[in-house]
Amino acid sequence: xxxxxxxxxxxxxxxxxxxxxxxxxxxxxxxxxxxxxxxxxxxxxxxxxxxxxxxxxxxxxxxxxxxxxxxxxxxxxxxxxxxxxxxxxxxxxxxxxxxxxxxxxxxxxxxxxxxxxxxxxxxxxxxxxxxxxxxxxxxxxxxxxxxxxxxxxxxxxxxxxxxxxxxxxxxxxxxxxxxxxxxxxxxxxxxxxxxxxxxxxxxxxxxxxxxxxxxxxxxxxxxxxxxxxxxxxxxxxxxxxx
Amino acid sequence: xxxxxxxxxxxxxxxxxxxxxxxxxxxxxxxxxxxxxxxxxxxxxxxxxxxxxxxxxxxxxxxxxxxxxxxxxxxxxxxxxxxxxxxxxxxxxxxxxxxxxxxxxxxxxxxxxxxxxxxxxxxxxxxxxxxxxxxxxxxxxxxxxxxxxxxxxxxxxxxxxxxxxxxxxxxxxxxxxxxxxxxxxxxxxxxxxxxxxxxxxxxxxxxxxxxxxxxxxxxxxxxxxxxxxxxxxxxxxxxxxxxxxxxxxxxxxxxxxxxxxxxxxxxxxxxxxxxxxxxxxxxxxxxxxxxxxxxxxxxxxxxxxxxxxxxxxxxxxxxxxxxxxxxxxxxxxxxxxxxxxxxxxxxxxxxxxxxxxxxxxxxxxxxxxxxxxxxxxxxxxxxxxxxxxxxxxxxxxxxxxxxxxxxxxxxxxxxxxxxxxxxxxxxxxx
Numbered sequence: 001x002x003x004x005x006x007x008x009x010x011x012x013x014x015x016x017x018x019x020x021x022x023x024x025x026x027x028x029x030x031x032x033x034x035x036x037x038x039x040x041x042x043x044x045x046x047x048x049x050x051x052x053x054x055x056x057x058x059x060x061x062x063x064x065x066x067x068x069x070x071x072x073x074x075x076x077x078x079x080x081x082x083x084x085x086x087x088x089x090x091x092x093x094x095x096x097x098x099x100x101x102x103x104x105x106x107x108x109x110x111x112x113x114x115x116x117x118x119x120x121x122x123x124x125x126x127x128x129x130x131x132x133x134x135x136x137x138x139x140x141x142x143x144x145x146x147x148x149x150x151x152x153x154x155x156x157x158x159x160x161x162x163x164x165x166x167x168x169x170x171x172x173x174x175x176x177x178x179x180x181x182x183x184x185x186x187x188x189x190x191x192x193x194x195x196x197x198x199x200x201x202x203x204x205x206x207x208x209x210x211x212x213x214x215x216x217x218x219x220x221x222x223x224x225x226x227x228x229x230x231x232x233x234x235x236x237x238x239x240x241x242x
Numbered sequence: 243x244x245x246x247x248x249x250x251x252x253x254x255x256x257x258x259x260x261x262x263x264x265x266x267x268x269x270x271x272x273x274x275x276x277x278x279x280x281x282x283x284x285x286x287x288x289x290x291x292x293x294x295x296x297x298x299x300x301x302x303x304x305x306x307x308x309x310x311x312x313x314x315x316x317x318x319x320x321x322x323x324x325x326x327x328x329x330x331x332x333x334x335x336x337x338x339x340x341x342x343x344x345x346x347x348x349x350x351x352x353x354x355x356x357x358x359x360x361x362x363x364x365x366x367x368x369x370x371x372x373x374x375x376x377x378x379x380x381x382x383x384x385x386x387x388x389x390x391x392x393x394x395x396x397x398x399x400x401x402x403x404x405x406x407x408x409x410x411x412x413x414x415x416x417x418x419x420x421x422x423x424x425x426x427x428x429x430x431x432x433x434x435x436x437x438x439x440x441x442x443x444x445x446x447x448x449x450x451x452x453x454x455x456x457x458x459x460x461x462x463x464x465x466x467x468x469x470x471x472x473x474x475x476x477x478x479x480x481x482x483x484x485x486x487x488x489x490x491x492x493x494x495x496x497x498x499x500x501x502x503x504x505x506x507x508x509x510x511x512x513x514x515x516x517x518x519x520x521x522x523x524x525x526x527x528x529x530x531x532x533x534x535x536x537x538x539x540x541x542x543x544x545x546x547x548x549x550x551x552x553x554x555x556x557x558x559x560x561x562x563x564x565x566x567x568x569x570x571x572x573x574x575x576x577x578x579x580x581x582x583x584x585x586x587x588x589x590x591x592x593x594x595x596x597x598x599x600x601x602x603x604x605x606x607x608x609x610x611x612x613x614x615x616x617x618x619x620x621x622x623x624x625x626x627x628x629x630x631x632x633x634x635x636x637x638x639x640x641x642x643x644x645x646x647x648x649x650x651x652x653x654x655x656x657x658x659x660x661x662x663x664x665x666x667x668x669x670x671x672x
């Protein structure tokens with residue numbers, strides 16, 4: 001006895017894969033673009049999602065009243081989240097930790113890596129401010145015990161303490177820890193953790209869609225030559241390469 | 243601006259107004275018939291007994307030679323407008339010889355041959371565990387299967403591969419990276435994750451999302467939001483500067499920003515007479531022709547606002563004066579009929595034309611007026627650029643690329659639906 005199902009066109013695919021690239025002219029492509037219907041309402045939601053996730057609470061508020069788009073999260077929670085983020089960005093890590101715990105103590109309890117990174121940032125700020133004694137004490141009492149639990153924490157700790165070994169940190173191999181980008185990294189980590197705790201996605205959808213556009217264009221490149229958008233910020237259609 | 247370009251622009255917004263009325267489900271509609279049962283008409287006939295639910299089948303022949311095979315297909319081909327398709331079957335009784343097979347074939351398949359033996363067919367055979375594709379010589383593939391086993395067949399449209407499973411596990415060498423227990427949905431999720439992690443690795447130019455959001459706000463005249471957004475981005479650490487990035491395109495979008503904002507506010511609060519007044523003062527050329535689509539949209543909105551306010555008699559009067567003349571014209575007919583239909587319901591909001599009373603309808607009219615004003619910009623480089631924001635252009639490109647790729651793949655694979663992306667909370671990477 002034999003049972004099987006039907007699918008059309010499997011052979012057809014193999015055939016079409018072997019043939020050369022199809023060329024689509026600008027006129028043809030514009031016709032195809034015109035057939036695509038994007039709803040304004042959906043675009044508004046996409047913009048609102050960006051404002052909310054990136055923490056532009058005032059802009060989100062205004063956008064709600066100007067476009068009638070409802071945010072997918074309580075706007076009040078953004079203010080708290082942004083206060084935490086700002087505190088880290090300005091180097092007030094202690095303040096930030098306190099604020100996170102006010103918001104939801106589970107966030108740091110359930111997220112040892114985030115907690116370690118915040119403590120590490122605190123150590124960095126102490127070193128930046130020349131508080132050497134305080135920094136040493138903090139490293140030994142607060143950070144070293146955590147390093148014992150986790151090998152990667154220990155390595156991070158050693159890397160950070162190495163800052164103390166250099167008088168001129170601008171020439172030090174771990175000097176990047178003092179860079180603003182380190183603060184931003186920590187800030188975005190804590191931002192993501194708060195969003196996750198509010199069961200909201202931690203990244204806005206817009207950048208993912210832009211990546212998807214680049215990916216989709218690359219995929220289509222294999223099969224066809226068509227007008228691409230190479231510059232996302234102008235959204236200009238290029239002429240197809242032939 | 244040439245008259246027919248204006249017409250082109252306002253016709254676009256007529257369409258948009260209709261679009262905002264249609265439900266998102268309609269837009270996403272890609273109904274495909276999916277295999278639900280066995281095809282009892284086109285089978286090997288006398289060889290088989292099919293159960294009444296059309297889901298089980300028994301081979302009653304004796305199988306003396308290679309053309310004595312009982313074959314049955316599903317009632318529909320595998321659906322193709324998706325990431326993948328997968329089905330399973332349970333072997334109730336493999337028979338004395340254990341010659342049972344599962345596979346994919348075309349509709350022109352000879353119904354007395356094993357799947358895989360003929361061209362354009364794939365078959366995974368139970369007695370030897372071999373994979374046959376297109377001829378009688380099999381390849382080493384997976385374990386054999388027999389009575390009590392559940393076997394499955396699937397097609398991955400993204401990678402254009404066929405795969406088979408035995409008792410929930412993918413067999414053979416096609417997908418050796420997949421080892422876990424697989425069910426159809428689990429498998430799809432895994433495939434999607436793989437694709438997403440590839441997409442997430444792509445890097446974007448710095449701050450490009452900010453620029454796109456900013457130009458969206460500019461394009462549609464959301465001036466208050468724009469000002470607050472600009473202030474916030476310049477105060478952030480580090481400040482995000484976007485002004486140079488967009489160059490001349492921004493100049494186009496700056497045009498008449500505060501006038502556009504004012505008109506949007508008037509329309510969004512239902513003050514259509516005031517909006518007409520401002521247009522007459524500022525941009526009389528846009529409403530010169532009272533039979534133009536833009537005037538029609540404003541008149542119909544005025545009518546809708548009267549209904550909303552419960553002033554039905556005024557609505558009737560207004561409709562007779564301003565809307566009746568559009569009735570005979572094909573492109574307006576549908577919208578006029580819907581507007582007038584509002585009068586027929588005691589609770590128009592809950593009626594089939596209730597969408598007209600929603601915010602999105604006001605927004606659509608405001609968008610049309612916004613575009614008309616943009617089109618009066620004497621410095622406009624591309625006369626149709628006023629129609630689409632950058633964001634819309636990018637999303638249309640994304641959509642068109644996905645559709646084109648699908649059509650070049652023999653109409654197989656997924657389309658892009660913004661609406662689905664927005665409603666799925668799991669666009670996240672792992």
